[in-house]
Amino acid sequence: MGIYFLSGSKISDLMNVLFDYGDIFAARETEVASNRNSKSGIFVTRLSTENIQNYRVPGFRAFDNFKSFVLSARTKIADYPAEEWADIKESREKKVLVGLKACDLISFDILDKVFLDDKDFVDPFYSNRRKSLIVVSSDCTYSKDTCFCNLMGNFPYPQSGFDINLSEIGGGYLLEIGSDIGDEILGKLVLPVAKENQILERDKNRKKVLENLERNNFAYKEAFSNPEKIVAKAFNTDAGWDLGSTCVSCGACTNVCPVCYCFTLFDRKGNKKEQYKRYMVWDSCQFKGFSQMAGNMNPRFAHMDQFKNRYYHKFYRFYERYKVYKCTGCGRCIDNCLGDIDMREVLSGVFASSEKGK
Amino acid sequence: MENIYYPRQATLKNIKEETPTIKTYRFKLDKKLKFKAGQFMQLTVPGVGEAPFTPSSAPGEVKEMDITIMRTGNVTDKLHDEAKVGDTLALRGPFGKGYPMDKFEGKEVLIVGGGVGLAPLRALIYALFDRIDKIKKIHICYGAKSPADQCFKDEYKMWDKKKKVSVNLTIDKTHPDWKGQVGLVTCLLEPDCLCEGEVDVSNSYAVSCGPEVMLKFVTFKLLDVGFKPEQIYLSMNRRMSCGVGKCARCNIGPYYLCKDGPDMCYADIKDYPNVFG
Numbered sequence: 286m287g288i289y290f291l292s293g294s295k296i297s298d299l300m301n302v303l304f305d306y307g308d309i310f311a312a313r314e315t316e317v318a319s320n321r322n323s324k325s326g327i328f329v330t331r332l333s334t335e336n337i338q339n340y341r342v343p344g345f346r347a348f349d350n351f352k353s354f355v356l357s358a359r360t361k362i363a364d365y366p367a368e369e370w371a372d373i374k375e376s377r378e379k380k381v382l383v384g385l386k387a388c389d390l391i392s393f394d395i396l397d398k399v400f401l402d403d404k405d406f407v408d409p410f411y412s413n414r415r416k417s418l419i420v421v422s423s424d425c426t427y428s429k430d431t432c433f434c435n436l437m438g439n440f441p442y443p444q445s446g447f448d449i450n451l452s453e454i455g456g457g458y459l460l461e462i463g464s465d466i467g468d469e470i471l472g473k474l475v476l477p478v479a480k481e482n483q484i485l486e487r488d489k490n491r492k493k494v495l496e497n498l499e500r501n502n503f504a505y506k507e508a509f510s511n512p513e514k515i516v517a518k519a520f521n522t523d524a525g526w527d528l529g530s531t532c533v534s535c536g537a538c539t540n541v542c543p544v545c546y547c548f549t550l551f552d553r554k555g556n557k558k559e560q561y562k563r564y565m566v567w568d569s570c571q572f573k574g575f576s577q578m579a580g581n582m583n584p585r586f587a588h589m590d591q592f593k594n595r596y597y598h599k600f601y602r603f604y605e606r607y608k609v610y611k612c613t614g615c616g617r618c619i620d621n622c623l624g625d626i627d628m629r630e631v632l633s634g635v636f637a638s639s640e641k642g643k
Numbered sequence: 644m645e646n647i648y649y650p651r652q653a654t655l656k657n658i659k660e661e662t663p664t665i666k667t668y669r670f671k672l673d674k675k676l677k678f679k680a681g682q683f684m685q686l687t688v689p690g691v692g693e694a695p696f697t698p699s700s701a702p703g704e705v706k707e708m709d710i711t712i713m714r715t716g717n718v719t720d721k722l723h724d725e726a727k728v729g730d731t732l733a734l735r736g737p738f739g740k741g742y743p744m745d746k747f748e749g750k751e752v753l754i755v756g757g758g759v760g761l762a763p764l765r766a767l768i769y770a771l772f773d774r775i776d777k778i779k780k781i782h783i784c785y786g787a788k789s790p791a792d793q794c795f796k797d798e799y800k801m802w803d804k805k806k807k808v809s810v811n812l813t814i815d816k817t818h819p820d821w822k823g824q825v826g827l828v829t830c831l832l833e834p835d836c837l838c839e840g841e842v843d844v845s846n847s848y849a850v851s852c853g854p855e856v857m858l859k860f861v862t863f864k865l866l867d868v869g870f871k872p873e874q875i876y877l878s879m880n881r882r883m884s885c886g887v888g889k890c891a892r893c894n895i896g897p898y899y900l901c902k903d904g905p906d907m908c909y910a911d912i913k914d915y916p917n918v919f920g
Contacts, residue, residue, distance in 0.1 A: 296812045313794075339672070360649040362646065362649075363646065363648055363649045363650070365649065365650055365687075365733060366650075366652050366731070366733070367687070370646055371645070371646055371649045371651070372644065372645060372646060373644050373645075373646045374644075375644065380816060399888075399889055400889065403888065403889075405887070405888075405902070406647045406887035406888065406889070407644065407645075407647075408647065408889065409644035409646055409647070412644060413644075452660065520914075520915065520916045521916050546891070547890055547891040547892065548884070548885070548889075548890050549884045549890060549892075550648060550692075550693060550884050550885065550890075551692060552687065552689070552690055552691060552692050552693070553689075554690040555688065559689070559731075561689045561690045563648060563649075563650075565648065568884075568890070570892070574892075575882075575892055575894050576881060576882050577882060578716075578880065578881070578882045579694070579716025579717070579718075579719065580715040580716060582855060582880070584855075584881060584917040585917055590916070590917060593916075597916075598891060598894075601897065602770050602896070602897045603898075605895055605896075605897035639883075
């Protein structure tokens with residue numbers, strides 16, 4: 286499928302076409318009232334016809350993840366007893382997401398493994414939401430110190446999983462089509478085919494960001510070469526995990542993580558007599574109650590066991606089951622940790638400690 | 644698409660008090676359901692929540708099932724306090740793999756239960772009775788705190804009378820009403836008790852269910868008397884919510900007990916952290 290050029294001033298033309306497909310939620314540079322370091326941040330906001338004029342696709346991932354568009358923080362999953370909830374109809378209402386980065390796209394692939402590809406039990410709510418998305422992604426034009434997608438084998442630019450991908454170059458964007466619906470959307474705009482030098486410029490930009498990432502994360506390369514083996518070896522020891530001591534079990538890391546999907550079900554009384562509701566809500570393995578059983582049993586009672594569990598799940602358990610790591614390398618957990626814990630430092634520490642033990 | 648979280652209605656048909664803290668609830672299902680021994684159900688107490696239980700009645704294609712429940716948390720307290728015959732509750736399932744019945748063919752099966760842990764084993768016992776001609780022997784060992792705490796008391800004699808079946812009971816502490824063995828359930832496995840002569844260890848499988856601390860010492864005892872980890876199956880317990888291998892809390896190593904268990908071969912799990920809490 287082709288690559289086209291869209292001049293920067295015409296981004297609203299694309300948005301106007303996208304409006305025909307559904308509500309648009311876009312990553313956007315937004316002013317924030319209070320932030321420790323800067324006056325603005327990139328957040329996912331709903332675009333309206335009024336505010337698309339000066340919209341610009343940000344060059345970096347949004348502060349918030351896009352997970353809530355497929356797994357919302359709270360979903361009603363049943364009214365019971367009510368037979369119509371036993372079968373969930375497919376919904377066709379579309380939503381358009383704009384400004385996802387490669388790490389956000391990969392997060393959908395990872396979540397799919399659990400909620401969609403496990404044919405024994407397909408989650409109908411996830412499935413509906415996932416299929417209703419139109420995804421317009423974009424390249425990273427810069428990376429930050431906390432980014433480490435390259436360590437997870439990913440790239441700072443999308444390669445698949447999008448309907449349309451935008452790459453910022455001088456004077457505008459290159460638009461790459463990734464699906465039939467993407468093709469249909471771009472068919473409604475009259476766009477020139479990208480020139481060879483424009484594609485070269487894109488590739489040069491991409492290379493620059495990737496090189497920056499590689500330079501930044503060079504020290505962690507070894508620890509991330511086979512993280513499943515490192516974590517497996519450190520199963521039964523606390524050695525090397527010392528960084529976990531500043532963890533306050535707040536659950537920020539799991540909430541901002543685009544692929545932390547652990548949830549719990551809870552029931553409430555309904556509005557009518559003998560009617561009840563069931564909700565699915567986000568949970569976190571960093572909370573003490575996560576694996577607390579009736580009768581006060583808790584196999585992961587110790588703080589360190591909870592802390593380690595997140596790494597086991599991401600780099601060992603998930604890998605054993607699905608042959609991919611449950612981490613995109615987006616670095617959101619590092620940005621948001623109250624205890625200043627850096628996942629890269631933790632794994633490197635565990636790696637160093639296991640090397641010492643040899 | 645099927646809603647995997649929707650609980651189907653089930654009517655409470657009978658309640659039998661087994662012990663002061665354990666009751667057996669008989670449910671009438673809204674439609675026939677096929678389950679294997681060891682598979683579990685998510686029982687909903689409407690408006691309160693769900694908890695996983697393995698049925699204690701004979702498996703197969705059934706319209707009714709027994710679930711034996713000890714009072715121990717939010718859901719079970721509500722059930723013990725308020726549920727009465729005729730009430731409508733809800734069930735989801737069955738989930739899990741169940742016991743590897745094919746492996747038991749031609750073997751002796753040593754069943755070790757503790758407290759309410761005999762409940763899922765009772766489903767296994769009836770499944771084994773059903774194919775008794777293919778099983779070499781069944782040894783049932785059961786430990787309870789006191790004679791009053793024994794579940795399914797009126798069935799032991801009937802089980803013991805069956806050909807190829809032996810029932811061995813113990814209680815934790817001496818009691819005026821008790822003339823049998825006294826000690827924890829592991830004492831039944833001591834070489835001088837059962838595992839010498841009675842059980843052909845090399846041609847056996849051991850299956851155990853009970854509190855985690857009991858599973859731990861039963862496992863160690865079984866290994867002591869010559870069982871290999873491959874011959875030991877344990878009903879592992881973890882908090883569960885979804886029952887379908889998604890919510891990610893009931894894991895041991897890479898396994899989810901709800902989907903890959905809850906009965907796990909000890910050889911598969913022994914090297915992972917927090918196996919026995």
